Amino acid sequence: xxxxxxxxxxxxxxxxxxxxxxxxxxxxxxxxxxxxxxxxxxxxxxxxxxxxxxxxxxxxxxxxxxxxxxxxxxxxxxxxxxxxxxxxxxxxxxxxxxxxxxxxxxxxxxxxxxxxxxxxxxxxxxxxxxxxxxxxxxxxxxxxxxxxxxxxxxxxxxxxxxxxxxxxxxxxxxxxxxxxxxxxx
Ligand SMILES: [Zn+2]
Numbered sequence: 428x429x430x431x432x433x434x435x436x437x438x439x440x441x442x443x444x445x446x447x448x449x450x451x452x453x454x455x456x457x458x459x460x461x462x463x464x465x466x467x468x469x470x471x472x473x474x475x476x477x478x479x480x481x482x483x484x485x486x487x488x489x490x491x492x493x494x495x496x497x498x499x500x501x502x503x504x505x506x507x508x509x510x511x512x513x514x515x516x517x518x519x520x521x522x523x524x525x526x527x528x529x530x531x532x533x534x535x536x537x538x539x540x541x542x543x544x545x546x547x548x549x550x551x552x553x554x555x556x557x558x559x560x561x562x563x564x565x566x567x568x569x570x571x572x573x574x575x576x577x578x579x580x581x582x583x584x585x586x587x588x589x590x591x592x593x594x595x596x597x598x599x600x601x602x603x604x605x606x607x608x609x610x611x612x
Contacts, residue, residue, distance in 0.1 A: 428531045430465055430475035432563055436570045437464035437527035441520065442577040442584055451516070452584035454591040459520020466506065466521070467528045470497045498532055498539035 428436070441460040445452045468474035470487045477484035487497065496502055506525050510518035532539045536557050538549040556562040578584045 428528075428535065428558055428563060430468070432567045432570070433464045433468075433528050433531055434461050435567060435574060436531055437461070437524045439570045439574040439577065440527045440530075441523055442574060442582060444523070445584060446577060446582035451591075452578070452582075452588050453516040454588060454595050455516030456520040457588065459517040459522075460524035460527070461520075463506070463521035463524020463526075464528045466525055467497045467502070467532070470495060494532065494537065494539055496540075496543050498529060498541075499543040500529070500541055501543060501545070503529060 437460050438457065441456065442452060444450060445456075450456075465474075465476040469476055469480055469484050470491055471477045471493045472480075472484045472488060474484070477488075491497065503522070503525050507522040510522045529539060529541070533541065533550070534552055534555055536551075536555045538551055538555075540547060540549055542548055556566065578588070
């Protein structure tokens with residue numbers, strides 16, 4: 428999957444979970460899902476996140492290869508550990524986004540080494556798509572439609588999303604103002 432499809436499909440799954448579990452669709456949760464859904468591709472220097480990783484992705488690719496260890500449940504558990512230590516909207520979002528990325532790639536023809544580093548299996552699922560293909564374009568359209576439907580129509584998630592965004596922006600402004608005050612004194 429390309430990065431756009433990862434972000435949109437993960438947000439759609441996150442919105443679906445929010446509706447099902449009555450979990451707040453907080454801006455921190457949304458940002459976490461976006462970031463988490465890009466994170467596994469840190470093993471590819473040409474990926475969206477790899478190009479912004481200050482050389483880290485080159486190192487990871489050399490050591491583990493693309494779609495290696497970062498695309499396993501083991502890596503997901505390591506990332507989710509952060510959520511266990513610092514539970515927050517952001518960290519649960521990162522954990523979920525990461526997991527949704529793995530599920531997205533699991534359905535691709537190339538699949539992922541889901542049980543690395545313990546077993547080198549790459550399960551092939553009955554429904555697959557080729558990364559960057561027309562099928563993936565169609566999937567992107569379907570997920571985009573579903574996301575808007577979940578957020579604005581079916582789940583009505585947007586009022587809380589807007590409210591939490593306003594709160595976040597105003598607290599950032601407050602912190603900046605306080606900071607400017609301290610340095611000007
Ligand atoms: Zn990937």
